[in-house]
Amino acid sequence: MSGDGTVGKALDVLEQVAAFERPVRFGELQEKSPYPKATLYRFLQTLTNQGMLSYEAERQTYAMGMRLVRLAHAAWTTSSLAPIARPFLDQLSAETGETVHLAQLDASQVLYVDKRNAKNPVEMYSQAGKVGPAYCTGVGKAMLAYVEGEALERAIAQQSFHRFTPTTLADPQSLREELVAIRARGYGFDREEHEPGIVCIAVPILTKGSRMLGALSVTGPTSRTSLDQLEHLAPRVLETAKRIGEEAEAWRFPETRQ
Amino acid sequence: MSGDGTVGKALDVLEQVAAFERPVRFGELQEKSPYPKATLYRFLQTLTNQGMLSYEAERQTYAMGMRLVRLAHAAWTTSSLAPIARPFLDQLSAETGETVHLAQLDASQVLYVDKRNAKNPVEMYSQAGKVGPAYCTGVGKAMLAYVEGEALERAIAQQSFHRFTPTTLADPQSLREELVAIRARGYGFDREEHEPGIVCIAVPILTKGSRMLGALSVTGPTSRTSLDQLEHLAPRVLETAKRIGEEAEAWRFPETRQ
DNA sequence: TTTTTAGTTTCATTATTTGAAACCATGTTT
DNA sequence: AAACATGGTTTCAAATAATGAAACTAAAAA
Numbered sequence: 001m002s003g004d005g006t007v008g009k010a011l012d013v014l015e016q017v018a019a020f021e022r023p024v025r026f027g028e029l030q031e032k033s034p035y036p037k038a039t040l041y042r043f044l045q046t047l048t049n050q051g052m053l054s055y056e057a058e059r060q061t062y063a064m065g066m067r068l069v070r071l072a073h074a075a076w077t078t079s080s081l082a083p084i085a086r087p088f089l090d091q092l093s094a095e096t097g098e099t100v101h102l103a104q105l106d107a108s109q110v111l112y113v114d115k116r117n118a119k120n121p122v123e124m125y126s127q128a129g130k131v132g133p134a135y136c137t138g139v140g141k142a143m144l145a146y147v148e149g150e151a152l153e154r155a156i157a158q159q160s161f162h163r164f165t166p167t168t169l170a171d172p173q174s175l176r177e178e179l180v181a182i183r184a185r186g187y188g189f190d191r192e193e194h195e196p197g198i199v200c201i202a203v204p205i206l207t208k209g210s211r212m213l214g215a216l217s218v219t220g221p222t223s224r225t226s227l228d229q230l231e232h233l234a235p236r237v238l239e240t241a242k243r244i245g246e247e248a249e250a251w252r253f254p255e256t257r258q
Numbered sequence: 259m260s261g262d263g264t265v266g267k268a269l270d271v272l273e274q275v276a277a278f279e280r281p282v283r284f285g286e287l288q289e290k291s292p293y294p295k296a297t298l299y300r301f302l303q304t305l306t307n308q309g310m311l312s313y314e315a316e317r318q319t320y321a322m323g324m325r326l327v328r329l330a331h332a333a334w335t336t337s338s339l340a341p342i343a344r345p346f347l348d349q350l351s352a353e354t355g356e357t358v359h360l361a362q363l364d365a366s367q368v369l370y371v372d373k374r375n376a377k378n379p380v381e382m383y384s385q386a387g388k389v390g391p392a393y394c395t396g397v398g399k400a401m402l403a404y405v406e407g408e409a410l411e412r413a414i415a416q417q418s419f420h421r422f423t424p425t426t427l428a429d430p431q432s433l434r435e436e437l438v439a440i441r442a443r444g445y446g447f448d449r450e451e452h453e454p455g456i457v458c459i460a461v462p463i464l465t466k467g468s469r470m471l472g473a474l475s476v477t478g479p480t481s482r483t484s485l486d487q488l489e490h491l492a493p494r495v496l497e498t499a500k501r502i503g504e505e506a507e508a509w510r511f512p513e514t515r516q
Numbered sequence: 517t518t519t520t521t522a523g524t525t526t527c528a529t530t531a532t533t534t535g536a537a538a539c540c541a542t543g544t545t546t
Numbered sequence: 547a548a549a550c551a552t553g554g555t556t557t558c559a560a561a562t563a564a565t566g567a568a569a570c571t572a573a574a575a576a
Contacts (some may be wrong), residue, residue, distance in 0.1 A: 004304045004306070005533095005564075006264045006306055006533065006563070007264060007265055007268040007304050007305070008304070008564095010268075010326075011308050015325075015329065018333070021333075021336060022336065025554095026553070026555095027552090027553060027554080030553095030554095035535090036534080036538095036554085037533060037536095037554090037555095038534075038536080038557090039407040041535085041554075041556090042533085042534085043265075045555095046262045046265050047265070049262050050262055050265065050266055051365055054337065059469070059470070060553085061556080063336060063337050064332055064333035065333075065337065066366060066369055067365070068329060068333040068335070068337070069337055069338050069362070069369065070335050070364055070369055070387065070389065071272065071273065071276055071322075071330070071333075072326075072329070072330030072331075072333045072338075074276035074279065074322055074387065075276070075322035075323075075326040075330045076330050076331075076334075077279075078276075078279060078280065078281075078322050079312065079321050079322035079323065079324070079326070079327055080327050085554090086343065089525080104324055104327070105324065106309065106325060106327070106328055107324070107325075111324055111328050113327065129328065129331025129332065134295035140526080141336070156391065181259075203360055204499065208315070210314070213517075255444065257322055262543090263531085263532055263564095264532070264563080264564065283522085283523095284523060285522060285523080288522090293566090294565080295523090295524095295566080296524085296526090296565085296567080296568095299523075299524065300565090301527090303524095314573095315564085318522085318523080378566050
């Protein structure tokens with residue numbers, strides 16, 4: 001349950017509709033909602049009136065509304081790295097023959113904003129938009145390595161440390177040590193920590209002032225690649241991340257061009 | 259100014275940040291805000307805490323946040339026609355050699371969700387996300403033709419009827435008559451009503467039950483095409499709209515597949 | 517040192533929200 | 547036909563959150 005009063009609650013409801021990934025009826029929402037029926041109903045009315053949700057009277061279903069689609073455009077073009085990074089990811093994926101992920105940090109979780117696989121090119125969004133844990137993914141650890149102080153401790157405190165595989169880092173201290181190592185090397189690995197049989201090399205995307213914007217990874221199955229082989233790609237992946245960071249910084253802070 | 263209490267106000271503030279299309283400082287927002295300074299400040303704090311905005315401490319700027327980017331994905335994939343329609347637009351643009359627009363109705367305005375020009379292919383989003391008037395655009399009129407009753411009267415009441423060109427429909431009655439004609443023909447035109455020198459043919463995208471999902475247009479400059487030439491495309495554009503409608507309906511309401 | 521600027525916090529007052537209970541419309545069962 | 551069930555919708559006294567002028571804070575400028 002959120003803080004931030006009424007606005008926080010309304011956003012919870014919006015997110016609950018989004019989580020269904022399909023049009024959803026009032027009763028289905030009510031089953032899973034922590035709010036009383038009248039309260040939930042009123043939030044749905046408010047969000048629909050505001051255009052954030054839409055209501056289809058025939059089937060009595062709620063879905064994402066056009067005002068949200070419009071805000072989505074603004075969010076995607078100004079705060080997601082995906083538009084800027086797209087050509088760089090395509091190139092890296094073509095060169096390596098493996099899957100490339102682009103991610104940003106959403107509170108304490110990983111938000112995958114793009115995924116490219118040159119051998120199996122898919123349309124925009126088909127894999128983007130997924131959320132994953134930070135403590136046991138390459139991109140997650142690469143980003144956490146450049147979060148500092150209280151923000152880092154808050155993020156660590158919110159990790160579940162669920163052990164997905166024998167190699168999952170399952171406690172805060174192991175994670176902190178790993179983040180120090182990543183920072184020292186400049187890149188990190190997913191050593192089958194999240195999914196068995198899946199490994200990757202991951203690097204942070206930083207501004208010139210070393211502020212973390214996101215992370216990039218090259219991922220493959222252990223049947224086809226290994227950590228050693230992926231490590232040989234480190235210079236190339238770091239270079240790609242550097243160029244994305246430069247483009248992002250130039251776009252967002254044009255005054256630094258002077 | 260919105261209704262819907264505190265949530266409506268918070269969404270106004272979110273939209274105000276989005277409208278800048280770049281990171282923005284508190285003072286810049288305050289200059290244009292109808293809210294008192296403390297009220298605006300608190301909304302920005304709330305939206306930032308909730309992840310809908312992000313705050314960059316070094317430059318003291320607000321921008322779209324990762325939670326909105328994540329909701330953006332949900333909105334885009336479930337409520338925008340763009341993902342489904344993309345291959346159809348590419349094909350239509352390639353065949354006609356002209357620019358194809360895809361739009362949906364956002365309250366009483368047109369939201370362009372995609373734009374394709376086979377001769378000048380641009381990356382995702384570069385032109386999508388724009389908002390335009392409904393009363394004097396092809397797609398706008400094609401959509402309004404399938405809005406009925408009070409919803410139509412509300413939408414008409416919100417049009418500015420500003421006369422952009424000599425051919426702009428500049429009063430409600432002219433618009434209503436045009437909508438009747440569009441519905442009779444099944445398609446409409448922009449006869450240089452919005453921009454001089456720009457014409458188009460536009461068709462609605464409907465479900466099987468004739469519920470309006472959006473609209474599609476083929477647009478060109480009068481230096482290269484004419485309304486007559488565009489009208490020859492009507493069967494092909496109608497077919498494309500029909501297929502998009504079928505795909506959208508199959509996706510959103512899979513139970514109709516049985 | 518003083519003044520200005522942009523952002524941030526306070527708290528008495530006002531406005532909005534809350535949510536159990538009741539209501540409504542439609543469909544199902546007896 | 548009447549009673550019951552279901553899913554959605556509305557009411558309103560009480561509770562809670564929001565409001566916004568004024569004051570405060572920190573940094574920059576004069």
